[in-house]
Amino acid sequence: MNGTVAVAAAQRAGHQVLPVITLISWLLTASIGGYMFGSWIAHDGVAQQRANRGGLRPEVIFGHVGLALTGLAVWTAYAITRWPPLAWSAVLVLMPVIGLGLSIVTLWVPYPVAGGAGRAGSGGQLAAPAEDVLASRLTDSTLTHALTDAALASRLVEEVLAGAAAPVPPRAKGHAAALIPASHGVLALTTFLLAVLAAVGTV
Numbered sequence: 159m160n161g162t163v164a165v166a167a168a169q170r171a172g173h174q175v176l177p178v179i180t181l182i183s184w185l186l187t188a189s190i191g192g193y194m195f196g197s198w199i200a201h202d203g204v205a206q207q208r209a210n211r212g213g214l215r216p217e218v219i220f221g222h223v224g225l226a227l228t229g230l231a232v233w234t235a236y237a238i239t240r241w242p243p244l245a246w247s248a249v250l251v252l253m254p255v256i257g258l259g260l261s262i263v264t265l266w267v268p269y270p271v272a273g274g275a276g277r278a279g280s281g282g283q284l285a286a287p288a289e290d291v292l293a294s295r296l297t298d299s300t301l302t303h304a305l306t307d308a309a310l311a312s313r314l315v316e317e318v319l320a321g322a323a324a325p326v327p328p329r330a331k332g333h334a335a336a337l338i339p340a341s342h343g344v345l346a347l348t349t350f351l352l353a354v355l356a357a358v359g360t361v
Contacts, residue, residue, distance in 0.1 A: 176359060177237045177245070180352040184230050187345040194338060195223055214262060222258040225251055233353065242360035249353050256346055263339055 198204075198219070207216045229251035236244035 176352065176356040177233075177240070180349060180356050181233060181237045183345060183349040183352055184233060187342060187349050188226060188230055190338065190342040190345065191223065191226060194342065195219070218258060219262060222255060222262060225255045225258070229255055240360075242357070245353070245357040245360055249350075249357050252350050252353060256350055259343065259346055263343055 203219075204216045207214055207219075229248050232244055232251060233248040235241075236248060
């Protein structure tokens with residue numbers, strides 16, 4: 159009998175704490191999202207996205223941010239009042255938030271940084287070391303001379319191979335830029351799972 163009472167007490171304590179843990183997770187997710195959104199605004203992201211007709215529409219990003227803040231407000235109200243319909247309402251709002259977030263991440267990884275250094279394939283932070291070496295060594299003029307001068311061709315090959323084999327300093331900035339949206343996504347999924355568990359606990 160005492161064991162049953164202890165289990166019931168532990169479950170009640172969990173139901174009391176879980177909404178607060180979910181709120182903390184949601185706030186952390188929102189803070190990272192706010193940082194990315196602020197960087198996007200600061201780098202004139204709205205104008206850039208509207209100019210790129212084949213890219214992501216700014217309305218999608220604004221919709222994602224607006225729904226996320228709405229859900230956060232609803233969940234905060236639930237954490238204060240513990241009224242079950244608010245918990246389920248927040249979960250329902252969070253579903254399209256995650257859907258829009260996945261769309262944004264799919265089309266927009268990593269999020270834009272100054273100068274577009276974070277975009278894959280731009281020859282910036284994510285370019286391979288060998289590509290950097292080739293880009294700096296193989297100009298049209300050099301190739302033209304190398305085709306007619308065996309000594310120059312041999313020296314050019316040696317330089318390229320030596321440069322490719324040389325140790326390259328870590329490109330922390332590019333990798334850090336990619337980790338920011340990844341952390342935001344992981345926290346968002348964690349928040350969703352916590353919110354569902356808390357909502358189920360109200361039944």
